Amino acid sequence: MYELLKKLRNHIEEFEEVISLITPFMSGESLELTDTGTASIEAYCKSLEQTDVFLLLEAIFFSANNFHENLIKELENRYTSIVQEWTNAIYDITHNDEIYDYDENIEIEDFCDRIDYFLNSSIAKINKFCTQYLEKPRSYHFNGFEYQVIYKAHIDYKKDKARRAELKLNGTDTFDENDELEMYVADLTTDEYIDNIISEETSLDTDDYDEGEWDIIEDNEKIIKQDNFQVCFVTEQIIKNNNPRVNEDIVEKIWIYLVENNLIANDTKFGIFNHVINHRELPKGADTILWNKNYVDGMWLIKFFRLSVDVFNACFTLRKGGKLHKQKNKIKKGDYSDFSRELLKHDENFLKPV
Numbered sequence: 001m002y003e004l005l006k007k008l009r010n011h012i013e014e015f016e017e018v019i020s021l022i023t024p025f026m027s028g029e030s031l032e033l034t035d036t037g038t039a040s041i042e043a044y045c046k047s048l049e050q051t052d053v054f055l056l057l058e059a060i061f062f063s064a065n066n067f068h069e070n071l072i073k074e075l076e077n078r079y080t081s082i083v084q085e086w087t088n089a090i091y092d093i094t095h096n097d098e099i100y101d102y103d104e105n106i107e108i109e110d111f112c113d114r115i116d117y118f119l120n121s122s123i124a125k126i127n128k129f130c131t132q133y134l135e136k137p138r139s140y141h142f143n144g145f146e147y148q149v150i151y152k153a154h155i156d157y158k159k160d161k162a163r164r165a166e167l168k169l170n171g172t173d174t175f176d177e178n179d180e181l182e183m184y185v186a187d188l189t190t191d192e193y194i195d196n197i198i199s200e201e202t203s204l205d206t207d208d209y210d211e212g213e214w215d216i217i218e219d220n221e222k223i224i225k226q227d228n229f230q231v232c233f234v235t236e237q238i239i240k241n242n243n244p245r246v247n248e249d250i251v252e253k254i255w256i257y258l259v260e261n262n263l264i265a266n267d268t269k270f271g272i273f274n275h276v277i278n279h280r281e282l283p284k285g286a287d288t289i290l291w292n293k294n295y296v297d298g299m300w301l302i303k304f305f306r307l308s309v310d311v312f313n314a315c316f317t318l319r320k321g322g323k324l325h326k327q328k329n330k331i332k333k334g335d336y337s338d339f340s341r342e343l344l345k346h347d348e349n350f351l352k353p354v
Contacts, residue, residue: 001063018044054125079231120144265290291316
């Protein structure tokens with residue numbers, strides 16, 4: 001048990017170390033990696049590739065008489081630091097024109113891609129462990145990319161908020177060349193220009209984010225504007241998304257599969273099904289959707305779209321009658337179906353066998 005915990009903590013320390021080694025380059029403190037630095041980063045990357053956090057947590061879970069969620073909460077704190085450090089590094093290099101473009105350095109670009117992969121993979125596996133082995137995960141599970149987008153937006157929001165406060169306090173002392181130009185083009189006096197900025201609600205510039213990132217920001221605006229940022233696996237503290245948006249292309253492909261394979265009534269409209277998935281309720285006035293197949297496939301639908309059993313029972317009617325029960329109809333280990341394999345096509349990390 002102690003050796004497993006030690007291995008898990010060593011893994012996190014290696015994660016933190018590889019980021020610390022590459023961060024000076026990302027922040028402009030160094031413009032190229034030395035042979036020694038490259039060898040060190042490569043060694044950490046290989047070690048990270050060889051560790052499966054899910055398997056480690058699973059082994060600890062089965063080795064412990066009482067598995068304490070404090071271990072997961074410790075990981076929350078460590079991964080909060082990891083997400084912050086790595087997002088700050090990426091933020092630095094994308095917001096400073098004087099920093100050497102790392103896209104021209106294949107070696108650096110490769111390391112950056114690998115760290116992104118490690119972050120996404122590790123967070124996904126901790127989420128998977130919490131879903132599979134802890135009685136009730138108490139927060140919506142963001143993936144690594146979503147955490148990075150949320151934290152990047154959190155940085156921009158705090159910077160914009162701080163600048164408004166500085167303008168209010170120091171006036172023209174905080175002006176830059178862009179301010180001078182904008183004030184001139186808008187034909188405003190200094191006081192009018194400052195008053196306009198201060199009176200506006202703190203917001204983010206859509207040009208700084210791509211479409212996929214902006215969807216995440218719109219869904220999590222309240223979280224971004226909170227004072228603190230926290231990675232959450234089980235703690236219902238900072239991160240909570242009551243209505244996560246699901247890509248409609250994926251929803252449509254799964255709807256087509258359900259209709260064509262008679263899992264739901266073949267006259268089920270896509271608009272109704274999509275509304276259920278993205279709003280966790282039936283559209284006003286709509287009838288419940290007939291679920292033709294077995295209970296297990298219903299539980300797979302819940303797992304994939306992160307619905308609750310209560311939402312499913314409110315929106316679907318089982319042909320066999322009755323309702324789904326969280327414990328009675330729980331998916332058993334190795335209990336895969338054609339539908340679950342179809343779902344895996346759309347998310348290769350979705351309950352992937354280990």
